[in-house]
Amino acid sequence: MKRLEDKKITAKEYLGQVRHMEMQIRDLQDEIKRLKELAVGISALNCDEKVLSSVSQDKMANTVCEIDEKVRELDEKVREFVRIRSKVMETIxxxxxxxxxxxxxxxxxxxxxxxxxxxxxxxxxxxxxxxxxxxxxxxxxxxxxx
The missing domain is CATH 1.10.10 (Arc Repressor Mutant, subunit A)
Structure with a gap:
């Protein structure tokens, strides 16, 4: 998608950036929620097992790392969203x-x-x-x- 700084952007594209960014944020929030549910499922499996296998520990660690990465990505998207929305509102x-x-x-x-x-x-x-x-x-x- 074109950005605010792009001089060839149409008015509709410019204004539509807010909606587009909001949808991206919602998608990331949904993905984080899904990963957290997956992590809970993995930890529930770990509690039922007498001996923790390295495979389930690896799955849990990978899921936690992925959640952390998605949360950072979400934070960045939210900062960008606030910047774009402010700029669009200023223009309006x-x-x-x-x-x-x-x-x-x-x-x-x-x-x-x-x-x-x-x-x-x-x-x-x-x-x-x-x-x-x-x-x-x-x-x-x-x-x-x-």
Whole structure:
């Protein structure tokens, strides 16, 4: 995926980075949870055995190392997510139109569906999409200037 610093990025790609990063974070959290469950399963096997085998100790050690690696990766992703989300929010707040700002914030920072945004803003679904298109044009201009 293109990064914030890439000058050829579209407004939609730029704003969509928040959602993409959030999905990556959720995936990593799920993976850590799965590995922890696996580690609990391995330790349960160890408790039932009279003699600990080196194979199950190795499995446990490998799983713990993998969990540690994934936790570090998650920490890094979260730091990057905070940086990107802050930058995107800063850009959204540069818009001159409050409706544009609300739509983009709700869609890209709060991950709301178009229908929810329309309902909250008391405007039609089609009008939300039209305003979204106009807001993207303004974001493109802001990105060109920065």
């Amino acid at each position: 707040h540069m818009l001159r139109n409050d409706e544009y700002e609300h739509i983009l914030y709700k869609r890209y920072c709060l991950m709301k569906k178009w229908e929810e945004i329309a309902l909250e803003m008391n405007i039609s679904y089609r009008h939300v999409l039209r305003l979204h298109g106009l807001a993207l044009v303004e974001i493109e201009e802001i990105l060109k200037l920065s």
